[in-house]
Amino acid sequence: MESTREQVVSMDEITALAKRRGFIFQSSEIYGGIGGFYDYGPLGAILKRNVKNAWWRDTVELRDDVVGFDSSIIMHPLTWKASGHVDAFHDRMVDCKVCKHRFRADHLKSLDQCPDCESKNSLTEPRNFNLMMKTHVGPMEDTASEAYLRPETAQGIFVNFKNIYQTARKKPPFGIAQIGKSFRNEITPGNFTFRVREFEQAELEYFVPDDGNDMEVFKDWVERRKLWYSSYGIKPEKLRFYELTAEERPHYAKAGIDVEYLFPWGWGELESIAHRGTYDLDAHMQLSGKDLQYFDEAAKKKYTPLLIESSAGMDRTTLTFLIDAYENETSVDPNGKETQRVVLHFHAHISPIQVAVFSLARNKPELVQEARALEERLRPTYRTQYDEGNIGQLYRRQDEIGTPFCLTVDYDTLQDRAVTVRDRDSMRQDRIAIDSLPGFLGDKVG
Numbered sequence: 109m110e111s112t113r114e115q116v117v118s119m120d121e122i123t124a125l126a127k128r129r130g131f132i133f134q135s136s137e138i139y140g141g142i143g144g145f146y147d148y149g150p151l152g153a154i155l156k157r158n159v160k161n162a163w164w165r166d167t168v169e170l171r172d173d174v175v176g177f178d179s180s181i182i183m184h185p186l187t188w189k190a191s192g193h194v195d196a197f198h199d200r201m202v203d204c205k206v207c208k209h210r211f212r213a214d215h216l217k218s219l220d221q222c223p224d225c226e227s228k229n230s231l232t233e234p235r236n237f238n239l240m241m242k243t244h245v246g247p248m249e250d251t252a253s254e255a256y257l258r259p260e261t262a263q264g265i266f267v268n269f270k271n272i273y274q275t276a277r278k279k280p281p282f283g284i285a286q287i288g289k290s291f292r293n294e295i296t297p298g299n300f301t302f303r304v305r306e307f308e309q310a311e312l313e314y315f316v317p318d319d320g321n322d323m324e325v326f327k328d329w330v331e332r333r334k335l336w337y338s339s340y341g342i343k344p345e346k347l348r349f350y351e352l353t354a355e356e357r358p359h360y361a362k363a364g365i366d367v368e369y370l371f372p373w374g375w376g377e378l379e380s381i382a383h384r385g386t387y388d389l390d391a392h393m394q395l396s397g398k399d400l401q402y403f404d405e406a407a408k409k410k411y412t413p414l415l416i417e418s419s420a421g422m423d424r425t426t427l428t429f430l431i432d433a434y435e436n437e438t439s440v441d442p443n444g445k446e447t448q449r450v451v452l453h454f455h456a457h458i459s460p461i462q463v464a465v466f467s468l469a470r471n472k473p474e475l476v477q478e479a480r481a482l483e484e485r486l487r488p489t490y491r492t493q494y495d496e497g498n499i500g501q502l503y504r505r506q507d508e509i510g511t512p513f514c515l516t517v518d519y520d521t522l523q524d525r526a527v528t529v530r531d532r533d534s535m536r537q538d539r540i541a542i543d544s545l546p547g548f549l550g551d552k553v554g
């Protein structure tokens with residue numbers, strides 16, 4: 109069978125598939141939705157968890173110089189004063205006086221005309237809009253009880269730096285990693301889950317001594333992150349590592365790389381990797397009056413370590429896996445008949461379901477029993493799903509959710525103790541003995 113793959117995917121196709129198969133839904137859909145918030149359906153929840161696990165495995169579990177951490181979303185409000193978020197975490201916004209729509213000034217081609225109602229000279233002067241979401245802590249709703257939902261997870265790590273290095277008995281160079289929710293009151297959320305108001309970040313803060321090796325460590329993290337994306341199958345030609353110029357970086361940053369993916373609407377940032385010097389620890393030491401320096405026992409001296417940060421958005425990365433895996437495939441069988449399918453070519457570690465097990469017929473108890481028993485046996489090792497019915501329709505469904513292997517129990521199985529194994533990408537079907545399945549799947553799904 110010959111096949112051609114349609115590489116270009118539109119966001120309409122992605123959002124339709126996400127809804128149709130239960131990956132991602134609009135939040136509070138029955139009430140008309142709420143801008144910038146999304147819910148992950150049964151398959152989306154597994155997909156996102158797999159993406160986060162893949163990051164955590166590579167960044168924390170496979171290293172002996174990184175520890176994990178999990179801080180609270182609401183922190184002391186002075187945290188955000190010290191970090192600069194209260195004074196400087198804003199976008200410039202403009203309002204249209206005619207249609208009342210609001211825009212980010214840097215997203216507009218011109219400030220002379222409203223992009224929505226096209227009125228001329230209707231936009232206000234740009235003004236600052238702080239992106240942090242506010243709430244109140246405790247029973248009083250006054251300014252004294254005001255607090256913020258964190259706009260990044262990193263600050264929880266900085267304020268705990270001393271607690272962590274002392275209890276984990278770590279010495280720079282070492283890193284602290286955490287995955288968690290962050291909130292930003294984006295002026296114009298959009299592009300599905302790319303720019304949202306509630307999202308998850310995976311952040312690594314890697315502390316190094318000021319011994320002249322800091323740029324090597326920075327480059328090493330960039331390489332590691334490059335490898336991470338490619339080892340999970342993200343197409344290298346759709347990924348770029350954009351080096352920020354001195355003008356584009358914050359004044360305290362010595363280097364910065366934006367990891368970008370070529371989305372259907374253009375390049376968009378997935379992750380930022382930055383050399384932040386001593387800026388963050390210095391800022392918290394200054395405002396809190398507490399010592400966050402590292403005490404080097406051997407050298408009997410204190411110093412403030414330099415910081416290399418890698419900060420990736422898990423919702424954007426999950427969306428990237430979905431888009432990158434998506435193919436609209438047209439096949440021509442040996443009789444010249446054309447068929448089309450949508451298939452997600454997920455890496456087997458990322459696929460929500462790894463092995464689907466089918467009974468050829470739903471009204472034959474002996475086949476159903478055999479297939480259910482096989483699925484149960486594989487369940488502790490793989491993410492499995494049992495299904496039954498029309499095999500063509502079952503393949504189509506599993507292709508659309510990216511399941512690498514489908515196993516079918518048929519009448520012959522009862523005699524030959526073998527099943528038909530169908531490969532998602534090649535659509536090849538092989539007869540494999542049930543006893544050989546652990547070895548076969550172990551090699552391919554792992």
Ligand code: GAP
Nearest residue numbers: 260262302303304307378379380419420421424
């Ligand atoms: N601590 C550094 C930091 O927060 P950032 O570049 O502002 O850096 C890091 O954010 C990553 O978080 C971004 O590259 C992006 O993947 C994700 N992110 C930021 N704002 C987001 C939003 N509104 N929606 C979804 N993801 C977002």
